[in-house]
Amino acid sequence: MTPPQSALPPLPVHDPELRTRHLLALPDGIGADELEVLAVSRFPAAAWETQPGVPQQRTAGARGNRNPGTSIGVLRVSRMSTLTGPYSATSADAVSLGLPATTTTVYDVRCPRDRGEPPYPGGDRDGLKRAFPDAIPVREEERVLLWLVAVARRLGGAIRTGERGVVLRPDLDATIDLTVFTDRWLEPDELLAAVQQVVPRARLAMEGVPWRGPATDAGRRAAAGLAELGLPERGGSGLRKALERHGVSDERKRRHLAAEADAFDGAVLAEPVVLEGYGALVDLGVDGMIAIEVGAEDTLPPLLRGLAWAAGGALAYRVRWEPTDVDELELERPSFAHRVARGRAMPHVHSVARALQAVVGGEIADAAEFLVNPGDL
Structure with missing residues (x-):
């Protein structure tokens, strides 16, 4: 738990070095324990080196006892990267740094500066190409920044990026895809029955493309x-x-x-054909479609790797939304039409994931591999 904001140390906004580092800004109501869970979800060894909010001992002085307040937490997410905080931030503090005025707590991020080549042209859903137009972060810095973007997207926060001070405010609903990880296999007809309970339009997508004979130039190029x-x-x-x-x-x-x-x-x-994967589709018309993909998964989210049922890998039921224009998925600020279609598709994605998890058990994860409570969908 994070202590009341009045007990937190103030953000040192006048420290010139603060403005050269990455900052994670969060709205009111986000506890340090929530941040810790999200850190362990991406960096399994993450842990608090100094627990935030621990009261300091009172010290005697000429004017009597003084209480210097609570300790600043240091969350180590990797060998070379830490988050220090939370600091309290006023609206004036936030505005002076270009952060949202709703910001109440800030974490100071310290990580290596690993920069590569200028970014390639193309989509920039996370905004990193906009923030680093001359040299895109790589290695450790890239891993930390991608996690910060995912955290800000999950918690409704923002990131102030280093030297240039570009502020990223990830869209909360930019990625609505969900995955159910489990150890239970559903046959295609069982999956279809579960999905059709919530989306009757669902159909299996297992039809192959009929072979129409060899190509007209077969054998010539050999x-x-x-x-x-x-x-x-x-x-x-x-x-x-x-x-x-x-x-x-x-x-x-x-x-x-x-x-x-x-x-x-x-x-x-x-030998009988062994089915190792299959899929189903839900046609949403102008809103695109939902694809359900079933198959084995060896690389699981870190929080699942220690579970007994996932020790040897697991099955993944991926529920993905595909808009009519897939290029808009990679835009930091997609069109209004895309956002409207996404908003209409989201309840279907949620209901399909809930229905599958109710049948097969396991856990639901979002696109950032953060676990999701079915009751929150």
Whole structure:
């Protein structure tokens, strides 16, 4: 728990070095324990080196006992990166730093300055290309900044980025995708039944594309490779001589190899098809579609890796929204039409994830791999 704001030390806004570091700004009501959970969700070894809000001992002085207040917390997220705070911030403090006026607490972020090449053209959903137009953060700094953006998006906060002082205010709903991690497999018809309880329009998406025969130029582009091996384009004695030059000179050996290959192919074809993944779709018309993808997942969110049922990996039921214009997913400020469609699609994504989790159990995670309480959806 974070102590009342009146007990927090004030943000040192007049410290010139403060304005060269990254700052995480949060609105009222966000406790230090919430930040710790989100840190462990991305950096498993994260821990408080100094617990925030611990009262300092009273010290005697010429004017009597004095209480210097509560301790400043130091949250180490990696070997080289820490967050110091929380500091209390007034509206005037926030405005002076370009932060939202709703900011009440600020964390001072200390991490290495790792910069690479100028950013590539293209989408900039997190705003990092805008904040670092000359050299994009890489390695440790990139990992920390991406986490800060995810935290600000989850908690409704903002980030002030280092030397240039560019402020990022991630859209709370920029990524509405959810994933259910579990150890229980649903057959396609079982999944469809669960999803159709909340979205009747859902259908399985398992149809393959029928084969329409070889391409019109099949075999022609391989002619050069055959020539390099000394193989003719057509059969005849030239083919036998070419094979002999490459060490296959025994006719019985060639027949044996062919028979072995046929037997192997026959055995594979005789085995029943094992379904390792499949999908379902929900057509939302002008609002795009929802794709449900089912498959094994070896890389799990850090908070799940210690659970017994996830020790050997798990199954992932990914519920993704695909708008009609997928390029807008990567825009920091997408169009009004995109945001309207997203707002209409979000309840469907939430209801599908809840319905699946109610059947298969496990945990729900958002796009940043932060765990989500089904009751909050």
